[in-house]
Amino acid sequence: xxxSISHLFLQHxxxxxxxxxxxxxxxxxxxxxGQTLIYTLGxxxxxxxxxxxxxxxxxEFTFTTLVTFGGALFASFPLFYAxxxxxxxxxxxxxxxxxxxxxVAYEFRxxxxxxxxxRTYEIFLxxxxxxxxxxxxxxxxTFFTGSQFSVNEYNLSRWETPYRGLEAVLNIQNLALGFxxxxxxxxxxxxxxxxxxxxxxxxxxxxxxxxxNAIPFLVLFLxxxxxxxxxxxxxxxxxxxxxxxxxxxxxxxxxxxxxxxxIFLVGVILVLWGIGSTIxxxxxxxxxxxxxxxxLTIFSMFILVGFNNTSFYPSTFDxxxxxxxxxxxxxxxxLKAMLIVSFLVPFVVxxxxxxxxxISKIKxxxxxxxxxxxxx
Amino acid sequence: xxEDIDMSLVDWSRAxxxxxxxxxxxxxxLTLGLSFIIxxxxxxxxxxxxxxxxxxxxxxxxxxxxxxxxxxxxxIILEFEFxxxxxxxxxxxxDIFGAPLAIEGIMAFFMESTFIAVMFFGWNKVSKKFHLTSxxxxxxxxxxxxxxxxxxxAWMQNPVGMQFNPETARNEMINxxxxxxxxxxxxxxxxxISSGFVLAALxxxxxxxxxxxxxxxxxxxxxxxIIASTFGLLSCIYxxxxxxxxxxxxxxxxxxxxxxxxALYVGQSRxxxxxxxxxxFSKEEREFRERDFIFKFEIPGALSYMVHLSPDGFIPxxxxxxxxxxxxxxxxxxxxCERGAIAINTLKELKKTQGIDEEKYLEFKGKFYDQEWVDxxxxxxxxxxxxGEDPNKVIPGIPLAFxxxxxxxxLGIFFLIVFVLVLYWGIKxxxxxxxxxxWVSIFSIxxxxxxxxxxxxxxxxxxxxxxxxxxxxxxxxxxxxxTSTVQITFWLFALVFTALLIAELKIMFKQIKIGPKGGGS
Numbered sequence: 001x002x003x004s005i006s007h008l009f010l011q012h013x014x015x016x017x018x019x020x021x022x023x024x025x026x027x028x029x030x031x032x033x034g035q036t037l038i039y040t041l042g043x044x045x046x047x048x049x050x051x052x053x054x055x056x057x058x059x060e061f062t063f064t065t066l067v068t069f070g071g072a073l074f075a076s077f078p079l080f081y082a083x084x085x086x087x088x089x090x091x092x093x094x095x096x097x098x099x100x101x102x103x104v105a106y107e108f109r110x111x112x113x114x115x116x117x118x119r120t121y122e123i124f125l126x127x128x129x130x131x132x133x134x135x136x137x138x139x140x141x142t143f144f145t146g147s148q149f150s151v152n153e154y155n156l157s158r159w160e161t162p163y164r165g166l167e168a169v170l171n172i173q174n175l176a177l178g179f180x181x182x183x184x185x186x187x188x189x190x191x192x193x194x195x196x197x198x199x200x201x202x203x204x205x206x207x208x209x210x211x212x213n214a215i216p217f218l219v220l221f222l223x224x225x226x227x228x229x230x231x232x233x234x235x236x237x238x239x240x241x242x243x244x245x246x247x248x249x250x251x252x253x254x255x256x257x258x259x260x261x262x263i264f265l266v267g268v269i270l271v272l273w274g275i276g277s278t279i280x281x282x283x284x285x286x287x288x289x290x291x292x293x294x295x296l297t298i299f300s301m302f303i304l305v306g307f308n309n310t311s312f313y314p315s316t317f318d319x320x321x322x323x324x325x326x327x328x329x330x331x332x333x334x335l336k337a338m339l340i341v342s343f344l345v346p347f348v349v350x351x352x353x354x355x356x357x358x359i360s361k362i363k364x365x366x367x368x369x370x371x372x373x374x375x376x
Numbered sequence: 377x378x379e380d381i382d383m384s385l386v387d388w389s390r391a392x393x394x395x396x397x398x399x400x401x402x403x404x405x406l407t408l409g410l411s412f413i414i415x416x417x418x419x420x421x422x423x424x425x426x427x428x429x430x431x432x433x434x435x436x437x438x439x440x441x442x443x444x445x446x447x448x449x450x451x452i453i454l455e456f457e458f459x460x461x462x463x464x465x466x467x468x469x470x471d472i473f474g475a476p477l478a479i480e481g482i483m484a485f486f487m488e489s490t491f492i493a494v495m496f497f498g499w500n501k502v503s504k505k506f507h508l509t510s511x512x513x514x515x516x517x518x519x520x521x522x523x524x525x526x527x528x529x530a531w532m533q534n535p536v537g538m539q540f541n542p543e544t545a546r547n548e549m550i551n552x553x554x555x556x557x558x559x560x561x562x563x564x565x566x567x568x569i570s571s572g573f574v575l576a577a578l579x580x581x582x583x584x585x586x587x588x589x590x591x592x593x594x595x596x597x598x599x600x601x602i603i604a605s606t607f608g609l610l611s612c613i614y615x616x617x618x619x620x621x622x623x624x625x626x627x628x629x630x631x632x633x634x635x636x637x638x639a640l641y642v643g644q645s646r647x648x649x650x651x652x653x654x655x656x657f658s659k660e661e662r663e664f665r666e667r668d669f670i671f672k673f674e675i676p677g678a679l680s681y682m683v684h685l686s687p688d689g690f691i692p693x694x695x696x697x698x699x700x701x702x703x704x705x706x707x708x709x710x711x712x713c714e715r716g717a718i719a720i721n722t723l724k725e726l727k728k729t730q731g732i733d734e735e736k737y738l739e740f741k742g743k744f745y746d747q748e749w750v751d752x753x754x755x756x757x758x759x760x761x762x763x764g765e766d767p768n769k770v771i772p773g774i775p776l777a778f779x780x781x782x783x784x785x786x787l788g789i790f791f792l793i794v795f796v797l798v799l800y801w802g803i804k805x806x807x808x809x810x811x812x813x814x815w816v817s818i819f820s821i822x823x824x825x826x827x828x829x830x831x832x833x834x835x836x837x838x839x840x841x842x843x844x845x846x847x848x849x850x851x852x853x854x855x856x857x858x859t860s861t862v863q864i865t866f867w868l869f870a871l872v873f874t875a876l877l878i879a880e881l882k883i884m885f886k887q888i889k890i891g892p893k894g895g896g897s
Contacts, residue, residue: 057497060489063448068481070455075478078470078546085456086463086855093865096456097872103449104876107441113886115879153727154545155467158856330471331541331548341479348486355490355510358502 010335011325012307014076017342019302021069022140023295026181028062029136030287031055033182033189035102035129038122041193041205046366049110049375052125054196054364055189056106056376061352063103075338079328080313083157087149088139088165095135102128106376129189130182137181139165141174143305144228144250146316151323160317173231176224183217184271188294191274191287198363207279214275229254234314236324243311243322253308260303267296386851388862389461392869396453397836398829399873403447403880405828408522408569409576410440411515413607415508417600422508432596433511435892436580439884441496446880450873461862465843465853471548472538472555473528480524488517522572523565530561533835534629535844540754542726542744547847559625564835567618570611571828574791577608578817578824581798583888585817588808596892598802605798612792619788620682627683627691630845633838635694636774637781638679641666643696643704645688649678652782655775667774694774698767709759709767716760719753758847770841777838780830787827794820 034055042048074081085092101124108114109121147168148160161167168174190206190213197203233249236242246252254261270293278286306312306325313323329335362368369375414436421429455477459466466473494502494510502510531537537554538547549555581604584597627634635641638650653672677687684690692706700708707715726740743749762769794817801807807814839845843853 057493060448060493063452064481064485064489067452067455067485068478070459071474071477071479071481074455074459074466074470074474076474078467078474081459081470081474082463082466085459086461086466086857089460089855089857089861092456092460096453097868099452100449100872100876103452104445104879107445108879108883111442111883111886112890113882115882116875153730154723156464156545156856157467162858164857164861330474331544333552334471334475334549337549337552338475338478341475341482344482348482352486352490355494358506359494359497362501 005336005339007329007332007335008326010332010339011329013339013342014072014329014335015306015312015325016303017345018069018072018076019299019306021065021072022302023298025062025065025069025136026184026298027188027291027294028058028065029133029181029185030188030192030291031059031062032102032129032133033185033187034193035125035189036186037189037193037209038125040209041190041202043201043205046369047199047202048122049369050197050199050364050366051193051202052106052109052122052376053369054193057359058192059102059106063099066099076330076335077323077325077328078330079151079155079157080323082155083149083151083323083328084139084147084313087157087159088142088147088168089159090163091135091139091165091168095132095139098128098132098135102132109376129185133185134178134182138168138174138178140181141171141177141224142168143302143312143314144177144233145171145173146234146314146322148317149315149321150318151315151321157321173224173227176220176227180217180220180224183213183220184294186213187217187275188287188290191278191290194278194284195287196360196364198365203284207282210275211279214279218272234311234319234322236309236311236326238309241324241326243314243319243324245319249310250304253304253310256308257303260300260307263296264300264304267293267298267300269293271297381851381854382859383851385857385859385862386854388859388866389854390850392461392862392866393454393457394836395866395869395873396450396457397832399877400447400450400454401829401832402825402877403443403450404522405572405575406443406579407440407447407518407576408572409574409607409611410436410443410579411511411518412573413576413580413604414440415511415515416603416607418508418511422504428595431892432600435596435887436600437495438887439579439583442880442883442887444492446876449876453869461855461857462843462853463855465848467546468848468853469532469535469547469844471546472531472535475549475552476524476528476531476555480521484517484521484524486517488514488521491517519569522569526565526568527556527561529835530558530564531555532842532844533564533839534558534560534625535847536560540744540750540757542723542741545723545727547844559621560629563618563622563625567615567622568831570615570618571831573611574608574615574788575824575828577604577611577795578791578820580604581608581794582818582821585807585814586888587891589811589814589818593891593893594808598805598807601798601807602802605795605802608791609795609799612788612795616788616792619785624683630839631692632694632697632770633772633777633834634683635692635697636772636777637834637838639667639774639778640679640691640693641695643691643693643701643706645680645690646677647679647689647691648674648676649682650674650778650782651678652786653778655778694771698771707756709762709770712756712759713763713765715753716756716758717763718760719757720760722753756846758842758844758849758852761849761852772838772840777834780833780837784827784830784834787823787830791820791824791827 038048038051042051105121105124109118149157150160151157187210190210194203194206229251230248232245232247235244235246235249237244271290274286274290274293277283311322311324315321414433417429417433417436421433491510491513494507495514498507498510536558537549537551539550541548581601584600587593587597640647651673654670656668656670658667679691680689681687690704692701692704696706698709700706700711722740722743726737729736729740744754797813801810841849843850
C-alpha cells in the first residue's frame with residue numbers, strides 16, 4: 001500500500017494531521033480561557049483553588065499538544081518552521097514566554113516558600129490565558145492574510161519587516177481572529193469548569209459569564225468568516241505552481257470542498273448548541289458539544305487554507321515566496337516514515353481518553369480539596 | 377548562499393541556546409531517574425501493602441513534580457529555538473531532524489503527560505494496579521522522550537542515513553533505521569539516560585543522608601538510600617561502560633573532538649591517556665601548537681588501547697587533522713576546504729543553470745547522486761565555508777573540551793565508589809555512624825550536576841565549529857535577525873529561568889524540611 005502512495009497525497013495527509021493537532025490545541029485552550037476567569041468566578045480562596053485544580057489536571061494536555069504541533073510542523077513542513085519561527089521572532093517568543101510561566105505556575109502556586117507568592121503565579125496563569133490565546137489566534141489569521149517575508153533559491157528565508165511578526169496585530173482581520181480565539185477559550189473554559197466542579201456558586205457565576213463571552217466571540221468570529229468570503233485569497237496555479245491573488249478564493253474553497261464545508265457548519269452548530277443548551281437548559285455537558293464543535297470548525301478552517309491549491313502561509317512581500325503544502329514539505333521518504341508513526345495517534349487518543357475519564361469521573365468538590373495531598 | 381554573517385549574532389544565538397539547554401538539563405536528569413526510583417518504591421507498596429512505602433513514594437513524587445514542571449517550561453523553548461534562532465539549520469536538516477521531534481511528541485510526551493496526571497491525582501480514583509502502571513508509564517514516557525531528542529542530537533554529531541538534494545538545497549532522510557540505530561545514537565541514549573539515573577540516585581542518597589544527620593525519618597532515609605544506591609550502582613556501571621563505547625565512537629566519527637578532549641596534539645601509536653592534568657596558563661587561544669601542562673598523569677598506551685583495543689593503534693592528533701597525515705590517509709584542513717568549496721560551487725552553478733541550461737543543470741545535479749563525488753567532495757561541504765580562513769577556527773576550545781571530559785570521568789568513578797559504600801554500610805546498618813560520609817553524600821549532589829552538565833558541554837562545545845559535523849558550520853545555521861533582538865531575549869530568558877530556579881530550590885528545600893510525614897503536598 002505504502003509503495004503506491006504519492007508525495008502529493010502525503011503532503012495532504014500531513015496537512016490533515018497538522019489541522020487535527022491545531023483543532024485539538026484550540027479545543028484544549030479551554031485551560032487558558034479558564035485561567036483568565038479564576039478571580040471572576042472564584043470569590044473565595046477555596047473556590048479559586050477548586051478552579052485552579054480543575055484546570056491544572058488538564059494543563060499538560062494543552063502544553064503537550066502545542067509541543068507536538070510544533071514538532072509535527074517541523075517534521076512535515078520544515079520550510080514553514082524555518083520561515084515563520086525564524087522570521088516572526090517576537091510573536092513566537094511572546095507566545096513561548098506565555099507558556100513558560102504557565103508550566104511552573106500550577107505546580108508552584110500553592111507550595112510553601114514559593115519565592116514569588118501565590119498571586120504572582122495566578123498572574124502568570126492570567127497572562128498565559130489572555131495573551132497566549134490571543135497571539136495564537138493572530139498568528140493563525142496570518143495564514144489567511146499573509147506576512148512579509150521572502151525565500152531565496154536555496155530556500156533560506158528573510159523577514160522583511162523590522163517588527164518580526166508583531167505587525168500582525170495591525171490587521172483588523174488578524175485581530176478579529178485573535179480576539180475570537182480569546183473569547184472562545186473563555187467560553188470553553190466556562191463550560192469545562194461547569195462540567196468538572198460541583199459548586200452552586202461557581203456554577204451560577206459561570207452561567208452568567210458564559211453569555212458575556214459568547215456574544216463577543218460570535219460577533220468577532222462571524223466578522224472574520226464573512227469578511228474571509230469576500231477578500232482575495234492566495235491561490236496556486238496547479239500547472240505552473242505560481243501563486244496569484246484570486247477574488248473570493250476562500251468562498252470558492254468552501255464551494256469546491258463541500259465535505260469540508262459540511263464539517264465547518266456542523267462544527268459551528270455544535271459550538272452554538274453547547275453554549276445555547278447551557279444557557280437555556282442549564283445542562284453542564286455543554287463542553288462536549290462546544291468542544292467537539294471547536295475541533296470540527298478549526299480542522300475545516302485549516303483544510304480551507306491548505307487544500308484546493310491554496311497557499312497556507314502566503315507572503316505579501318513576494319507572492320512567489322509563499323509557502324504551499326507542496327513547496328514547504330518534507331521529502332517523500334520522511335513523510336512516508338512519519339505516516340507510519342501517525343498510525344499511533346488513535347492509540348494515543350484512546351489511552352488519553354481512558355486516563356482522562358478515570359480521573360475525571362468524580363467532580364471536584366470543596367471536600368476533595370481539603371483532603372487531597374497533591375493539589376495546586 | 378549565506379551573506380554577511382554577523383558573528384556577534386552567532387555568539388548571542390549560541391549563548392541563548394546554551395543558556396536554555398543548560399537550564400533544561402538542570403531539571404531533566406532528575407526526572408529521568410527519579411521516575412524509575414518512584415516506580416520501584418510504589419511497586420514495593422503494591423506488593424506489600426505497607427503504607428510506609430506509599431508515604432515514601434509520595435514524598436519522592438513531590439520532589440519529582442516540582443522538577444518536572446520547570447523541566448517542561450525550559451524544554452518547550454528548546455524545541456522552538458531551532459526555528460526562531462536557527463532557521464537556516466531548520467531548513468537545511470529539518471527533513472531529518474524534525475521527524476524525531478515529532479515522534480517525541482506523539483509517542484513520548486503524550487504518554488508522560490497523560491499518566492503523570494493519574495500518578496498525581498489518581499490515588500483515590502483508580503485501582504492500585506492502574507496507578508502503578510501509570511507510574512511506570514510516566515517513567516517510560518520520560519525516558520522515551522529522551523530517546524528521540526538524543527537520536528536527533530546524535531545525528532548532528534554523526535550525520536547518517538541522508539542524501540543531499542540540490543534541488544531543495546537540503547539534506548533529506550533516506551534511511552530512518554540508520555539514524556535511529558547509529559552507534560552514536562545508541563551510545564548517546566544509553567549514556568545520557570544512565571547519567572540521569574546516577575544523578576537521581578545521588579539526589580535521593582544526599583537528601584536521605586541529610587535526614588540521618590538530622591536524626592529524622594531514619595527508616596525512610598535508610599530504605600531510600602538502599603534502593604537508590606542499588607539503582608545508582610547498576611546505572612553507574614552501565615554509565616561507565618557506555619561512556620567507554622561513546623569515546624570509541626567519537627574517536628571514529630569526530631576525531632578533532634576526541635583529540636581535543638584528550639589534548640592530543642601530535643598523533644601517535646601507543647598514545648597515552650591523560651588521566652588527569654592541568655594546563656599551564658596561555659594567552660594564546662585556539663592555538664594548535666602544543667600546550668604545556670602544570671602537571672599531568674599519563675597512562676602509557678591507554679588511549680590507543682581505549683580506541684583500538686590494542687596499544688599499537690594510531691590516534692590522530694590535532695596537528696595531523698590540520699596539516700594532514702599522508703601515511704595515515706588523513707586529509708589536511710586546506711585540502712578539505714578546497715573540496716568543500718568545490719561542492720558549494722557546484723550547488724551555486726546548479727542554481728544558476730536551473731531553468732536556463734537543462735544539460736548543465738542535470739550534469740551538476742548528477743554529481744550529488746554520484747557516491748564517489750559525494751565521498752570526495754560533498755563530505756567536506758561544511759569546510760567550504762572555511763576556505764582561506766584560519767585553521768584554528770575548526771578546533772574546538774581545547775581547555776573546555778579537556779576539562780569537561782576529565783571532570784565527567786573522574787566524578788563518574790567517584791560516584792561508583794559512593795554507591796558501593798552506601799550500599800555496603802546501608803546493608804550493615806552502619807550509615808548513622810559515618811557522619812563524614814553522610815556529608816560526602818550530600819556534597820555529591822552538586823557534583824552530580826557538575827558531571828552531568830560537563831557531559832553536555834563536551835558534547836556540544838566539543839562539536840564546534842559544526843552544528844552538523846563537517847556539513848554545516850554553526851555560523852551558517854543562524855536565523856537572519858538582529859543581534860540586539862537575540863540579546864533582549866537572552867536576558868529575558870536568563871531573568872525568568874533564574875527566578876524560576878530560585879523558586880524551585882526554595883520550594884524543594886521546604887518540602888525536604890517538611891519531610892515524608894507531611895504526606896506530600
